[in-house]
Amino acid sequence: MISKSIDPKRQAIIEAATRMFLAHGYRNVSMDKIAQAAPVSKATLYNHFDSKNALLAAVVSNLCASLLQTMSEAVIDSDDVEKNLKKIAASFMDLFFSEDGMAGYRLFITESRDFPELGQLVYESGALPALTGLENYLRRLNDDGRFSIADPAFAANAFFNLLKGDLYFPCLLGIRPLPLGDEKNRVINEVIPFYLQGILHADQ
Amino acid sequence: MISKSIDPKRQAIIEAATRMFLAHGYRNVSMDKIAQAAPVSKATLYNHFDSKNALLAAVVSNLCASLLQTMSEAVIDSDDVEKNLKKIAASFMDLFFSEDGMAGYRLFITESRDFPELGQLVYESGALPALTGLENYLRRLNDDGRFSIADPAFAANAFFNLLKGDLYFPCLLGIRPLPLGDEKNRVINEVIPFYLQGILHADQ
DNA sequence: GTCTATATACAGATAGAC
DNA sequence: GTCTATCTGTATATAGAC
Secondary structure (H helix, E strand, C coil), X not given: CCCCCCCHHHHHHHHHHHHHHHHHCHHHCCHHHHHHHCCCCHHHHHHHCCCHHHHHHHHHHHHHHHHHHHHHCCCCCCCCHHHHHHXXXXXXXXXXXXXXXXXXXXXXXXXXXXXHHHXXXXXXHHHHHHHHHHHHHHHHHHHCCCCCCCCXXXXXXXXXXXXXXXXXXXXXXXCCCCXXXXXXXXXXXXXXXXXXXXXXXCCC | CCCCCCCHHHHHHHHHHHHHHHHHCHHHCCHHHHHHHCCCCHHHHHHHCCCHHHHHHHHHHHHHHHHHHHHHCCCCCCCCHHHHHHHHHHHHHHHHCCHHHHHHHHHXXXXXXXXXXXXXXXXXXXXXXXXXXXXXXXXXXXXXCCCCCCCHHHHHHHHHHHHCCCCHHHHHCCCCCCCCHHHXXXXXXXXXXXXXXXXXXXXX
Protein backbone atom coordinates (compact mmCIF):
# COMPACT_ATOMS: atom_id res chain seq x y z
CA MET A 1 0.00 0.00 0.00
CA ILE A 2 1.31 3.39 -0.99
CA SER A 3 1.02 6.33 1.32
CA LYS A 4 -1.07 8.79 -0.59
CA SER A 5 0.00 11.95 1.09
CA ILE A 6 3.75 12.04 1.48
CA ASP A 7 5.20 9.53 -0.97
CA PRO A 8 7.94 11.52 -2.70
CA LYS A 9 7.66 9.78 -6.06
CA ARG A 10 3.91 10.35 -6.08
CA GLN A 11 4.49 14.01 -5.34
CA ALA A 12 7.11 14.22 -8.06
CA ILE A 13 4.71 12.67 -10.56
CA ILE A 14 1.89 15.06 -9.66
CA GLU A 15 4.16 18.07 -9.85
CA ALA A 16 5.61 17.05 -13.20
CA ALA A 17 2.17 16.26 -14.59
CA THR A 18 0.74 19.54 -13.32
CA ARG A 19 3.54 21.52 -14.89
CA MET A 20 3.21 19.78 -18.23
CA PHE A 21 -0.60 19.74 -18.38
CA LEU A 22 -0.65 23.47 -17.69
CA ALA A 23 2.07 24.22 -20.19
CA HIS A 24 0.90 22.06 -23.09
CA GLY A 25 -2.60 20.80 -22.34
CA TYR A 26 -3.77 17.39 -21.24
CA ARG A 27 -4.06 15.85 -24.70
CA ASN A 28 -0.66 17.02 -25.82
CA VAL A 29 1.26 15.40 -22.98
CA SER A 30 1.98 11.68 -23.09
CA MET A 31 2.52 9.39 -20.14
CA ASP A 32 6.03 8.79 -21.50
CA LYS A 33 6.84 12.49 -21.24
CA ILE A 34 5.47 12.71 -17.72
CA ALA A 35 7.52 9.70 -16.66
CA GLN A 36 10.65 11.26 -18.13
CA ALA A 37 10.00 14.57 -16.41
CA ALA A 38 9.18 13.17 -12.97
CA PRO A 39 11.60 11.29 -13.41
CA VAL A 40 10.29 7.77 -12.90
CA SER A 41 9.68 4.80 -15.13
CA LYS A 42 6.35 4.44 -16.82
CA ALA A 43 5.63 1.31 -14.78
CA THR A 44 6.05 3.30 -11.58
CA LEU A 45 3.74 5.92 -12.94
CA TYR A 46 1.04 3.33 -13.57
CA ASN A 47 1.72 1.85 -10.16
CA HIS A 48 0.61 5.12 -8.59
CA PHE A 49 -2.17 6.07 -11.00
CA ASP A 50 -4.43 3.59 -12.75
CA SER A 51 -4.78 5.69 -15.85
CA LYS A 52 -4.01 9.04 -17.39
CA ASN A 53 -7.49 10.20 -16.43
CA ALA A 54 -6.88 9.28 -12.81
CA LEU A 55 -3.68 11.29 -12.90
CA LEU A 56 -5.58 14.26 -14.29
CA ALA A 57 -8.08 14.04 -11.44
CA ALA A 58 -5.28 14.09 -8.90
CA VAL A 59 -3.63 17.03 -10.66
CA VAL A 60 -6.82 19.08 -10.78
CA SER A 61 -7.70 18.33 -7.17
CA ASN A 62 -4.25 19.38 -6.07
CA LEU A 63 -4.36 22.47 -8.26
CA CYS A 64 -7.73 23.63 -6.96
CA ALA A 65 -6.54 23.33 -3.38
CA SER A 66 -3.49 25.48 -3.99
CA LEU A 67 -5.41 28.05 -6.03
CA LEU A 68 -8.08 28.32 -3.36
CA GLN A 69 -5.43 28.93 -0.76
CA THR A 70 -4.01 31.77 -2.84
CA MET A 71 -7.39 33.47 -3.02
CA SER A 72 -8.29 32.93 0.63
CA GLU A 73 -5.18 34.77 1.68
CA ALA A 74 -6.99 38.01 0.89
CA VAL A 75 -8.01 38.85 4.43
CA ILE A 76 -10.70 41.42 5.03
CA ASP A 77 -9.39 43.36 7.97
CA SER A 78 -10.17 47.00 7.39
CA ASP A 79 -13.22 49.13 8.04
CA ASP A 80 -12.65 50.84 4.71
CA VAL A 81 -14.94 49.09 2.23
CA GLU A 82 -13.15 50.39 -0.81
CA LYS A 83 -9.83 49.25 0.60
CA ASN A 84 -11.18 45.78 1.27
CA LEU A 85 -12.66 45.47 -2.20
CA LYS A 86 -9.37 46.51 -3.73
CA LYS A 87 -7.62 43.86 -1.72
CA ILE A 88 -10.02 41.16 -2.91
CA ALA A 89 -9.74 42.47 -6.45
CA ALA A 90 -5.96 42.40 -6.38
CA SER A 91 -5.80 38.81 -5.21
CA PHE A 92 -8.30 37.81 -7.88
CA MET A 93 -6.35 39.62 -10.57
CA ASP A 94 -3.03 38.14 -9.50
CA LEU A 95 -4.51 34.67 -9.70
CA PHE A 96 -6.48 34.95 -12.94
CA PHE A 97 -3.83 36.89 -14.83
CA SER A 98 -1.01 34.52 -13.94
CA GLU A 99 0.37 31.94 -16.33
CA ASP A 100 -0.91 29.14 -14.12
CA GLY A 101 -4.31 30.78 -13.69
CA MET A 102 -4.75 31.14 -17.45
CA ALA A 103 -3.53 27.63 -18.15
CA GLY A 104 -5.70 26.19 -15.38
CA TYR A 105 -8.77 27.93 -16.77
CA ARG A 106 -8.07 26.46 -20.20
CA LEU A 107 -7.44 23.03 -18.75
CA PHE A 108 -10.57 23.01 -16.61
CA ILE A 109 -13.09 24.10 -19.21
CA THR A 110 -11.53 21.95 -21.92
CA GLU A 111 -11.33 18.70 -20.01
CA SER A 112 -14.53 19.05 -18.02
CA ARG A 113 -16.43 18.25 -21.19
CA ASP A 114 -15.20 14.67 -21.00
CA PHE A 115 -14.94 14.49 -17.19
CA PRO A 116 -18.02 16.09 -15.64
CA GLU A 117 -16.88 15.41 -12.07
CA LEU A 118 -13.86 17.56 -12.83
CA GLY A 119 -16.05 20.58 -13.49
CA GLN A 120 -17.90 19.94 -10.26
CA LEU A 121 -14.62 19.80 -8.36
CA VAL A 122 -13.37 23.05 -9.87
CA TYR A 123 -16.57 24.89 -9.15
CA GLU A 124 -17.02 23.67 -5.60
CA SER A 125 -13.44 24.00 -4.48
CA GLY A 126 -12.52 27.06 -6.51
CA ALA A 127 -15.22 29.36 -7.80
CA LEU A 128 -17.85 28.80 -5.15
CA PRO A 129 -15.68 29.59 -2.10
CA ALA A 130 -14.50 32.80 -3.72
CA LEU A 131 -18.03 33.84 -4.62
CA THR A 132 -19.56 33.03 -1.23
CA GLY A 133 -16.67 34.73 0.53
CA LEU A 134 -17.41 38.00 -1.22
CA GLU A 135 -21.15 37.47 -0.95
CA ASN A 136 -20.89 37.02 2.81
CA TYR A 137 -18.86 40.18 3.11
CA LEU A 138 -21.51 42.09 1.18
CA ARG A 139 -24.22 40.66 3.42
CA ARG A 140 -22.32 41.85 6.47
CA LEU A 141 -22.27 45.34 4.99
CA ASN A 142 -26.03 45.08 4.61
CA ASP A 143 -26.45 43.87 8.18
CA ASP A 144 -24.28 46.69 9.50
CA GLY A 145 -26.64 49.11 7.84
CA ARG A 146 -23.81 50.66 5.90
CA PHE A 147 -25.15 49.60 2.52
CA SER A 148 -28.32 48.18 1.06
CA ILE A 149 -27.39 45.66 -1.56
CA ALA A 150 -30.47 44.23 -3.18
CA ASP A 151 -28.92 41.01 -4.46
CA PRO A 152 -25.57 40.05 -2.90
CA ALA A 153 -25.24 36.94 -5.09
CA PHE A 154 -25.60 39.00 -8.24
CA ALA A 155 -23.25 41.60 -6.84
CA ALA A 156 -20.54 39.04 -6.07
CA ASN A 157 -20.68 37.60 -9.57
CA ALA A 158 -20.69 41.06 -11.11
CA PHE A 159 -17.55 42.00 -9.20
CA PHE A 160 -15.46 39.16 -10.56
CA ASN A 161 -16.94 39.43 -14.04
CA LEU A 162 -16.13 43.12 -14.23
CA LEU A 163 -12.53 42.58 -13.19
CA LYS A 164 -11.86 40.61 -16.34
CA GLY A 165 -12.19 43.96 -18.06
CA ASP A 166 -10.77 44.25 -21.55
CA LEU A 167 -7.80 42.06 -20.67
CA TYR A 168 -8.98 38.55 -20.00
CA PHE A 169 -10.25 37.40 -23.36
CA PRO A 170 -7.26 38.69 -25.36
CA CYS A 171 -4.94 37.05 -22.83
CA LEU A 172 -6.82 33.76 -23.15
CA LEU A 173 -6.49 33.98 -26.92
CA GLY A 174 -2.79 34.61 -26.55
CA ILE A 175 -2.82 37.82 -28.55
CA ARG A 176 -1.53 40.05 -25.78
CA PRO A 177 0.90 39.51 -22.90
CA LEU A 178 -0.26 39.15 -19.33
CA PRO A 179 -0.85 42.52 -17.66
CA LEU A 180 1.68 43.80 -15.20
CA GLY A 181 0.83 45.39 -11.88
CA ASP A 182 0.15 48.82 -13.38
CA GLU A 183 -2.33 47.51 -15.89
CA LYS A 184 -4.10 45.37 -13.34
CA ASN A 185 -4.41 48.39 -11.09
CA ARG A 186 -5.78 50.43 -13.97
CA VAL A 187 -8.65 47.96 -14.35
CA ILE A 188 -9.24 47.77 -10.61
CA ASN A 189 -9.43 51.54 -10.42
CA GLU A 190 -11.92 51.59 -13.27
CA VAL A 191 -14.09 48.89 -11.76
CA ILE A 192 -14.29 49.87 -8.09
CA PRO A 193 -15.91 53.33 -8.44
CA PHE A 194 -18.42 52.01 -10.92
CA TYR A 195 -19.15 49.10 -8.64
CA LEU A 196 -19.71 51.25 -5.62
CA GLN A 197 -22.03 53.50 -7.57
CA GLY A 198 -23.93 50.94 -9.58
CA ILE A 199 -24.42 48.01 -7.30
CA LEU A 200 -23.88 48.94 -3.71
CA HIS A 201 -26.23 51.91 -3.79
CA ALA A 202 -24.08 53.43 -1.12
CA ASP A 203 -26.03 55.12 1.67
CA GLN A 204 -23.07 57.06 2.88
CA MET B 1 -7.01 23.95 -59.14
CA ILE B 2 -9.87 23.61 -56.75
CA SER B 3 -12.51 26.29 -56.48
CA LYS B 4 -12.26 27.46 -52.90
CA SER B 5 -15.66 28.96 -52.48
CA ILE B 6 -18.33 26.69 -53.90
CA ASP B 7 -16.79 23.24 -54.21
CA PRO B 8 -19.45 21.00 -52.64
CA LYS B 9 -17.03 18.43 -51.24
CA ARG B 10 -14.96 21.15 -49.67
CA GLN B 11 -18.06 22.58 -48.08
CA ALA B 12 -19.10 19.14 -46.87
CA ILE B 13 -15.66 18.61 -45.30
CA ILE B 14 -15.73 21.96 -43.52
CA GLU B 15 -19.23 21.40 -42.24
CA ALA B 16 -18.45 17.92 -40.97
CA ALA B 17 -15.21 19.06 -39.36
CA THR B 18 -16.91 22.06 -37.74
CA ARG B 19 -19.63 19.88 -36.29
CA MET B 20 -17.18 17.33 -34.91
CA PHE B 21 -14.60 19.82 -33.61
CA LEU B 22 -17.33 21.64 -31.73
CA ALA B 23 -18.84 18.47 -30.35
CA HIS B 24 -15.70 16.63 -29.30
CA GLY B 25 -12.76 19.01 -29.48
CA TYR B 26 -10.01 19.29 -32.05
CA ARG B 27 -7.69 16.74 -30.49
CA ASN B 28 -10.38 14.12 -30.06
CA VAL B 29 -11.42 14.04 -33.70
CA SER B 30 -9.33 12.13 -36.22
CA MET B 31 -9.05 12.79 -39.91
CA ASP B 32 -10.55 9.32 -40.44
CA LYS B 33 -13.69 10.28 -38.57
CA ILE B 34 -14.01 13.54 -40.46
CA ALA B 35 -13.63 11.73 -43.79
CA GLN B 36 -16.33 9.25 -42.77
CA ALA B 37 -18.69 12.01 -41.69
CA ALA B 38 -18.24 14.23 -44.75
CA PRO B 39 -18.43 11.63 -46.38
CA VAL B 40 -15.31 11.57 -48.52
CA SER B 41 -12.21 9.45 -48.65
CA LYS B 42 -9.23 10.49 -46.63
CA ALA B 43 -7.24 11.08 -49.80
CA THR B 44 -9.84 13.58 -50.95
CA LEU B 45 -9.70 15.26 -47.58
CA TYR B 46 -5.94 15.74 -47.90
CA ASN B 47 -6.43 16.89 -51.44
CA HIS B 48 -8.41 19.86 -50.15
CA PHE B 49 -6.47 20.56 -46.95
CA ASP B 50 -2.75 20.08 -46.55
CA SER B 51 -2.99 19.11 -42.90
CA LYS B 52 -5.32 18.82 -39.96
CA ASN B 53 -4.12 22.24 -38.80
CA ALA B 54 -5.01 23.79 -42.15
CA LEU B 55 -8.47 22.28 -41.83
CA LEU B 56 -8.82 23.80 -38.36
CA ALA B 57 -7.90 27.22 -39.69
CA ALA B 58 -10.59 26.94 -42.37
CA VAL B 59 -13.13 25.78 -39.80
CA VAL B 60 -12.39 28.63 -37.41
CA SER B 61 -12.45 31.24 -40.16
CA ASN B 62 -15.79 29.96 -41.38
CA LEU B 63 -17.16 29.78 -37.84
CA CYS B 64 -16.15 33.33 -36.95
CA ALA B 65 -17.86 34.67 -40.04
CA SER B 66 -21.14 32.98 -39.23
CA LEU B 67 -20.99 33.92 -35.54
CA LEU B 68 -20.27 37.54 -36.41
CA GLN B 69 -23.26 37.59 -38.72
CA THR B 70 -25.48 36.33 -35.90
CA MET B 71 -24.38 39.14 -33.62
CA SER B 72 -24.56 41.87 -36.22
CA GLU B 73 -28.21 41.11 -36.82
CA ALA B 74 -29.00 42.98 -33.62
CA VAL B 75 -30.04 46.24 -35.23
CA ILE B 76 -30.25 49.36 -33.16
CA ASP B 77 -33.36 51.02 -34.42
CA SER B 78 -35.16 52.53 -31.46
CA ASP B 79 -34.85 55.79 -29.58
CA ASP B 80 -35.33 53.90 -26.33
CA VAL B 81 -31.83 53.28 -24.95
CA GLU B 82 -32.94 50.56 -22.57
CA LYS B 83 -34.77 48.78 -25.34
CA ASN B 84 -31.72 48.90 -27.59
CA LEU B 85 -29.43 47.60 -24.87
CA LYS B 86 -31.82 44.75 -24.19
CA LYS B 87 -31.78 43.87 -27.85
CA ILE B 88 -27.99 43.79 -27.95
CA ALA B 89 -27.93 41.82 -24.72
CA ALA B 90 -30.39 39.24 -26.01
CA SER B 91 -28.41 38.60 -29.18
CA PHE B 92 -25.23 38.24 -27.11
CA MET B 93 -26.89 35.85 -24.69
CA ASP B 94 -28.39 33.73 -27.45
CA LEU B 95 -24.98 33.37 -29.03
CA PHE B 96 -22.85 32.76 -25.94
CA PHE B 97 -25.31 30.45 -24.22
CA SER B 98 -25.84 28.23 -27.25
CA GLU B 99 -24.21 24.84 -27.65
CA ASP B 100 -22.16 26.12 -30.56
CA GLY B 101 -21.18 29.29 -28.74
CA MET B 102 -19.93 27.35 -25.72
CA ALA B 103 -18.12 24.80 -27.85
CA GLY B 104 -16.59 27.52 -30.02
CA TYR B 105 -15.31 29.37 -26.96
CA ARG B 106 -13.66 26.18 -25.69
CA LEU B 107 -12.21 25.43 -29.09
CA PHE B 108 -10.83 28.94 -29.61
CA ILE B 109 -9.10 29.38 -26.29
CA THR B 110 -7.79 25.82 -26.25
CA GLU B 111 -6.31 25.73 -29.72
CA SER B 112 -5.10 29.30 -29.88
CA ARG B 113 -2.30 28.29 -27.55
CA ASP B 114 -0.71 26.27 -30.33
CA PHE B 115 -1.96 28.45 -33.21
CA PRO B 116 -1.52 32.12 -32.31
CA GLU B 117 -2.94 33.37 -35.60
CA LEU B 118 -6.16 31.59 -34.69
CA GLY B 119 -6.57 33.76 -31.60
CA GLN B 120 -5.94 36.85 -33.70
CA LEU B 121 -8.60 35.78 -36.17
CA VAL B 122 -11.17 35.13 -33.45
CA TYR B 123 -10.55 38.44 -31.77
CA GLU B 124 -10.56 40.57 -34.89
CA SER B 125 -13.49 38.95 -36.63
CA GLY B 126 -15.56 38.14 -33.55
CA ALA B 127 -14.93 39.98 -30.31
CA LEU B 128 -13.68 43.28 -31.70
CA PRO B 129 -16.60 44.00 -34.04
CA ALA B 130 -19.06 43.32 -31.24
CA LEU B 131 -17.15 45.55 -28.83
CA THR B 132 -16.68 48.42 -31.23
CA GLY B 133 -20.30 48.18 -32.31
CA LEU B 134 -21.50 48.77 -28.77
CA GLU B 135 -18.77 51.32 -28.13
CA ASN B 136 -19.85 53.35 -31.14
CA TYR B 137 -23.44 53.30 -29.98
CA LEU B 138 -22.39 54.57 -26.56
CA ARG B 139 -20.37 57.35 -28.19
CA ARG B 140 -23.39 58.39 -30.19
CA LEU B 141 -25.35 58.65 -26.95
CA ASN B 142 -22.60 60.91 -25.64
CA ASP B 143 -22.65 63.03 -28.78
CA ASP B 144 -26.41 63.39 -28.61
CA GLY B 145 -26.02 64.80 -25.13
CA ARG B 146 -28.31 62.16 -23.70
CA PHE B 147 -25.60 60.57 -21.56
CA SER B 148 -22.10 61.33 -20.43
CA ILE B 149 -20.14 58.13 -20.49
CA ALA B 150 -16.62 58.73 -19.28
CA ASP B 151 -15.00 55.69 -20.91
CA PRO B 152 -17.04 54.04 -23.69
CA ALA B 153 -14.43 51.31 -24.23
CA PHE B 154 -14.57 50.30 -20.59
CA ALA B 155 -18.37 50.50 -20.68
CA ALA B 156 -18.63 48.23 -23.71
CA ASN B 157 -16.43 45.59 -22.11
CA ALA B 158 -18.30 45.85 -18.83
CA PHE B 159 -21.62 45.26 -20.57
CA PHE B 160 -20.60 41.95 -22.10
CA ASN B 161 -18.72 40.84 -19.00
CA LEU B 162 -21.71 41.49 -16.78
CA LEU B 163 -24.04 39.49 -19.00
CA LYS B 164 -22.13 36.33 -18.23
CA GLY B 165 -23.65 36.66 -14.79
CA ASP B 166 -23.67 33.60 -12.59
CA LEU B 167 -24.40 31.35 -15.57
CA TYR B 168 -21.44 31.30 -17.88
CA PHE B 169 -18.73 29.65 -15.84
CA PRO B 170 -20.94 26.79 -14.57
CA CYS B 171 -22.15 26.21 -18.12
CA LEU B 172 -18.57 26.11 -19.38
CA LEU B 173 -17.73 23.57 -16.69
CA GLY B 174 -20.72 21.50 -17.74
CA ILE B 175 -22.26 21.42 -14.28
CA ARG B 176 -25.51 23.07 -15.22
CA PRO B 177 -27.66 23.06 -18.38
CA LEU B 178 -27.78 25.97 -20.76
CA PRO B 179 -30.23 28.67 -19.61
CA LEU B 180 -33.55 28.95 -21.35
CA GLY B 181 -35.15 32.20 -22.40
CA ASP B 182 -36.57 32.96 -18.96
CA GLU B 183 -33.23 32.61 -17.23
CA LYS B 184 -31.44 34.65 -19.83
CA ASN B 185 -34.02 37.37 -19.41
CA ARG B 186 -33.58 37.21 -15.64
CA VAL B 187 -29.88 38.04 -16.04
CA ILE B 188 -30.57 40.74 -18.60
CA ASN B 189 -33.09 42.36 -16.27
CA GLU B 190 -30.59 42.30 -13.44
CA VAL B 191 -27.80 43.75 -15.53
CA ILE B 192 -29.51 46.56 -17.43
CA PRO B 193 -30.71 48.70 -14.47
CA PHE B 194 -27.37 48.36 -12.76
CA TYR B 195 -25.60 49.25 -15.97
CA LEU B 196 -27.69 52.33 -16.56
CA GLN B 197 -27.11 53.48 -13.01
CA GLY B 198 -23.46 52.60 -12.60
CA ILE B 199 -21.85 53.32 -15.90
CA LEU B 200 -23.98 55.55 -18.01
CA HIS B 201 -24.50 58.17 -15.29
CA ALA B 202 -27.81 58.87 -16.93
CA ASP B 203 -28.62 62.55 -17.22
CA GLN B 204 -32.29 61.95 -17.84
C1' DG C 1 -10.10 13.90 -58.24
C1' DT C 2 -11.32 10.08 -55.94
C1' DC C 3 -10.77 5.78 -54.09
C1' DT C 4 -8.48 1.45 -51.19
C1' DA C 5 -4.61 0.09 -48.92
C1' DT C 6 -0.62 1.10 -46.43
C1' DA C 7 3.62 3.45 -44.29
C1' DT C 8 5.28 5.39 -40.16
C1' DA C 9 5.04 7.24 -35.62
C1' DC C 10 3.46 7.35 -31.18
C1' DA C 11 -0.23 6.85 -27.89
C1' DG C 12 -1.91 4.30 -23.40
C1' DA C 13 -1.12 0.44 -20.92
C1' DT C 14 1.33 -4.11 -19.40
C1' DA C 15 4.82 -8.26 -18.73
C1' DG C 16 8.42 -10.02 -16.38
C1' DA C 17 13.22 -9.44 -14.35
C1' DC C 18 15.17 -7.77 -10.05
C1' DG D 1 8.27 -0.90 -6.07
C1' DT D 2 10.94 -0.06 -9.74
C1' DC D 3 12.92 -0.88 -13.96
C1' DT D 4 13.45 -2.23 -19.42
C1' DA D 5 11.17 -3.97 -23.15
C1' DT D 6 6.99 -4.74 -25.44
C1' DC D 7 1.95 -5.27 -26.82
C1' DT D 8 -1.96 -3.25 -29.17
C1' DG D 9 -4.50 0.32 -31.05
C1' DT D 10 -4.89 4.39 -33.58
C1' DA D 11 -3.11 8.79 -35.21
C1' DT D 12 -1.44 11.70 -39.42
C1' DA D 13 -0.20 11.39 -43.81
C1' DT D 14 0.79 9.08 -48.41
C1' DA D 15 1.18 5.59 -52.59
C1' DG D 16 -0.76 3.82 -56.46
C1' DA D 17 -4.97 2.05 -59.05
C1' DC D 18 -8.75 4.01 -61.72
